[in-house]
Amino acid sequence: METGRMHNHRQRQVLVFFVCLSMSWGSADLGPYSVVEETERGSFVANLAKDLELGLAEMATRAVRIISQGNKEHLQLKVQTGDLLLNEKLDREELCGPTEPCILHFQVLMEKPLEIFQAELRVKDINDHSPVFNEREIILKIPENSPTGTAFPLSNALDLDVGSNNIQNYTISPNFHFRVITHKRSDGRKYPELVLDKELDREEEPEISLTLTALDGGSPPRYGTAQVRIEVVDINDNAPQFQQLLYKVHIPENSPVGSLVVTVSASDVDSGLYGKISYTFFQPSEDISKTLEVNPKTGEIRLRKQVDFETVFSYEVDVKATDGGGLSGKCTLLLQVVDVNDNPPEVTVSALTSPIPENSPEIVVAVFSVSDPDSGDNGKTTCSIQDDLPFLLKPSVKNFYTLVTERTLDREERAEYNITITVTDMGTPRLKTEHNITVLVSDVNDNAPAFTQTSYTLWVRENNSPALHIGSVSATDTDAGANAQVTYSLLPPPDPLVPLASLVSINPDNGHLFALTSLDYEALRAFEFRVGATDRGSPALSSQALVRVLVADANDNAPFVLYPLQNASAPCTELVPRAAEPGYLVTKVVAVDGDAGQNAWLSYQLLKATEPGLFGVWAHNGEVRTARLLSERDAPKQRLVVLVKDNGEPPLSASVTLHVLLVDGFSQPYLPAPEAEAAAAAPADPLTVYLVVALASVSSLFLFSVLVFVAVRLCRRGGEASAGRCPVAEGHFPGHLVDVSGTGTLSQSYQYELCLTRETGTNEFKVLKPILPNLSSKKSQQVK
Numbered sequence: 001m002e003t004g005r006m007h008n009h010r011q012r013q014v015l016v017f018f019v020c021l022s023m024s025w026g027s028a029d030l031g032p033y034s035v036v037e038e039t040e041r042g043s044f045v046a047n048l049a050k051d052l053e054l055g056l057a058e059m060a061t062r063a064v065r066i067i068s069q070g071n072k073e074h075l076q077l078k079v080q081t082g083d084l085l086l087n088e089k090l091d092r093e094e095l096c097g098p099t100e101p102c103i104l105h106f107q108v109l110m111e112k113p114l115e116i117f118q119a120e121l122r123v124k125d126i127n128d129h130s131p132v133f134n135e136r137e138i139i140l141k142i143p144e145n146s147p148t149g150t151a152f153p154l155s156n157a158l159d160l161d162v163g164s165n166n167i168q169n170y171t172i173s174p175n176f177h178f179r180v181i182t183h184k185r186s187d188g189r190k191y192p193e194l195v196l197d198k199e200l201d202r203e204e205e206p207e208i209s210l211t212l213t214a215l216d217g218g219s220p221p222r223y224g225t226a227q228v229r230i231e232v233v234d235i236n237d238n239a240p241q242f243q244q245l246l247y248k249v250h251i252p253e254n255s256p257v258g259s260l261v262v263t264v265s266a267s268d269v270d271s272g273l274y275g276k277i278s279y280t281f282f283q284p285s286e287d288i289s290k291t292l293e294v295n296p297k298t299g300e301i302r303l304r305k306q307v308d309f310e311t312v313f314s315y316e317v318d319v320k321a322t323d324g325g326g327l328s329g330k331c332t333l334l335l336q337v338v339d340v341n342d343n344p345p346e347v348t349v350s351a352l353t354s355p356i357p358e359n360s361p362e363i364v365v366a367v368f369s370v371s372d373p374d375s376g377d378n379g380k381t382t383c384s385i386q387d388d389l390p391f392l393l394k395p396s397v398k399n400f401y402t403l404v405t406e407r408t409l410d411r412e413e414r415a416e417y418n419i420t421i422t423v424t425d426m427g428t429p430r431l432k433t434e435h436n437i438t439v440l441v442s443d444v445n446d447n448a449p450a451f452t453q454t455s456y457t458l459w460v461r462e463n464n465s466p467a468l469h470i471g472s473v474s475a476t477d478t479d480a481g482a483n484a485q486v487t488y489s490l491l492p493p494p495d496p497l498v499p500l501a502s503l504v505s506i507n508p509d510n511g512h513l514f515a516l517t518s519l520d521y522e523a524l525r526a527f528e529f530r531v532g533a534t535d536r537g538s539p540a541l542s543s544q545a546l547v548r549v550l551v552a553d554a555n556d557n558a559p560f561v562l563y564p565l566q567n568a569s570a571p572c573t574e575l576v577p578r579a580a581e582p583g584y585l586v587t588k589v590v591a592v593d594g595d596a597g598q599n600a601w602l603s604y605q606l607l608k609a610t611e612p613g614l615f616g617v618w619a620h621n622g623e624v625r626t627a628r629l630l631s632e633r634d635a636p637k638q639r640l641v642v643l644v645k646d647n648g649e650p651p652l653s654a655s656v657t658l659h660v661l662l663v664d665g666f667s668q669p670y671l672p673a674p675e676a677e678a679a680a681a682a683p684a685d686p687l688t689v690y691l692v693v694a695l696a697s698v699s700s701l702f703l704f705s706v707l708v709f710v711a712v713r714l715c716r717r718g719g720e721a722s723a724g725r726c727p728v729a730e731g732h733f734p735g736h737l738v739d740v741s742g743t744g745t746l747s748q749s750y751q752y753e754l755c756l757t758r759e760t761g762t763n764e765f766k767v768l769k770p771i772l773p774n775l776s777s778k779k780s781q782q783v784k
Contacts, residue, residue, distance in 0.1 A: 021212075021536055032473035036126055044084075047083055065108075066108060075406040125161050127218025132214070140231065141326030142232060142233065143325065168189075175210055192691065208230040213292065231326075236327050240266040247331060251307065253338060253340045262335075268330055279321055280322070301321075348368060378426070383401055450475060451544075463520070470513050475488070488511040490504070491531065493529055494760050498527065503549075525551050564658065576660055580660050582625075582628060601621075604620070606640060642657075
């Protein structure tokens with residue numbers, strides 16, 4: 001399965017602006033929801049099912065879940081009821097510090113289809129903290145000649161609560177000289193100032209003790225107190241004066257520890273001890289005390305630790321200059337931290353689907369968010385993945401992305417993808433973060449088994465042993481697991497009459513083929529069938545291959561002689577005239593072999609002969625011919641044994657015995673050879689004996705009757721009865737007694753005169769020479 005790649009190379013890089021992001025998917029905000037801090041765990045916040053307009057079953061189907069920022073899960077979703085519950089007690093001061101309002105952002109993620117809703121939870125403050133002064137006792141040295149209306153700054157109290165629960169007012173215990181005024185800083189904090197209403201007289205009252213009370217706006221209000229001890233000092237009529245009332249400084253966040261922030265400077269026109277100035281921070285917060293330090297003599301302010309724009313982007317603190325007489329002046333330092341691109345982007349994966357099934361359309365593989373705590377261009381990011389992967393990045397709501405498949409995937413082409421999500425910010429220098437995701441592709445049974453060959457040809461030598469392994473077929477499946485496990489089987493033959501099940505079998509696990517029976521080349525030279533390969537997928541897929549089995553011939557059949565017949569009751573005798581020329585065709589041995597090829601190539605040779613060299617056999621056609629001229633010395637009865645041999649390995653053979661009778665012009669009768677008589681006398685089966693005896697009896701009676709009839713007729717005629725002669729029947733016998741044609745060796749017709757001699761027994765005949773035209777005299781020759 002290979003889909004055509006019709007997509008051009010597309011730009012995958014997406015520019016994300018956290019300040020302004022165009023929404024590509026429909027989304028909506030939920031809430032806002034609110035909860036009072038310190039509420040017990042499991043308390044009800046809202047019913048998300050109602051707000052999302054979803055049924056409880058649909059919420060479970062769409063896998064609704066809560067994604068919180070950071071590592072803490074403040075909320076939990078009860079899917080059974082759709083209620084949004086608190087997962088833990090919330091401490092507003094711990095979560096947000098002095099920031100108001102305290103808002104916890106979270107997202108509601110739904111799948112099928114993918115939707116992300118932005119939501120926020122506002123944690124309401126309760127008045128659970130009382131104002132606390134850093135100094136339990138405040139000591140002021142005030143010159144006795146201080147004019148009325150002079151204001152003396154006092155240390156402010158700290159209240160971790162916010163809003164109306166924070167410090168709202170300061171009061172002073174009743175007295176005749178002072179009152180307290182509450183002021184508000186630019187950051188919202190309130191601090192007290194002690195104002196002189198009545199002139200002091202050191203001689204009358206050198207020390208005054210007052211109680212300063214800080215009240216918050218809770219119901220009921222909480223408060224904190226500090227003791228103010230005022231020492232009335234002698235006259236120092238000039239207080240230190242700063243050159244600037246406000247020092248506004250910018251410092252990069254990557255500035256090293258010890259870096260000079262600013263040098264503040266104040267002057268006092270007094271002389272001596274009253275003109276000597278020392279610098280201190282006035283009522284610094286704990287964070288400022290840890291971050292900044294001031295040289296009391298020079299007024300240099302330096303960093304005690306590195307500042308971080310992402311944590312605190314500005315600091316404000318008052319610097320007090322005090323002379324030797326106790327008079328003081330103050331200025332304000334506003335330190336603004338300049339952002340530096342020192343934070344690489346962060347990738348948070350909210351959902352990941354792996355493995356994903358092959359051949360599936362567009363699938364959401366992962367949902368992730370990108371964040372960069374830097375600001376400006378340093379916080380703007382671009383997101384991309386490798387160009388050679390079949391995946392796309394799609395921007396979602398705000399800083400969320402979805403990773404989806406660009407096309408259907410093929411596990412056989414690639415089973416695993418290592419996707420690198422690269423996020424780069426726009427700062428200088430640019431910082432980037434790489435997040436690796438491994439996506440596995442699960443297998444689907446979409447590939448049928450494939451044979452290594454479309455057809456197989458196997459050779460089997462005949463007369464094999466049963467259950468012989470004759471060959472194998474092999475198929476492979478590019479799928480995996482059970483989808484790639486192949487089972488082999490024999491398919492039903494098209495012809496139901498072919499006994500395929502009795503010929504071969506196949507091992508279903510490895511495709512080995514076995515011959516079940518011993519094959520005979522002469523009965524079955526070849527056969528073919530089809531084998532199937534089926535995988536174990538669902539649904540199962542299969543393929544076929546043709547197997548052709550060729551039976552190789554073995555030399556297991558000896559030559560068989562068709563002529564002359566060897567199982568006849570009487571041997572066959574060939575007649576050869578003594579006047580035959582060399583090369584005269586006596587007869588032809590005809591034999592066949594049931595084998596094939598060279599196993600059936602026959603050759604003939606003369607194995608035995610009565611007269612060696614008299615006859616010859618042609619090796620290729622079995623023709624028996626005379627090798628020389630016949631002479632009177634050659635025995636009239638010749639016995640030839642011809643060997644017929646095939647060309648197999650090892651060769652098989654058969655022999656045939658020929659009886660040849662040498663005659664002078666065919667005047668000698670056919671006499672059976674002694675071997676034939678011996679063969680006739682050999683024991684035979686009873687049925688054959690009965691038939692032979694019956695036929696011999698009938699033939700003997702008929703022949704005896706004929707001979708008696710002929711003898712009586714001849715004797716009545718009164719022919720001469722000489723000792724060496726017998727009456728000869730007048731005239732010729734009515735037919736041709738011997739007529740041999742077709743081979744050209746005995747082309748003439750002969751008639752023989754036959755009579756019984758008077759002196760001999762019944763087994764002796766007198767055969768006269770053939771009656772030839774124009775010959776008047778006849779010579780007889782007696783043959784036994």
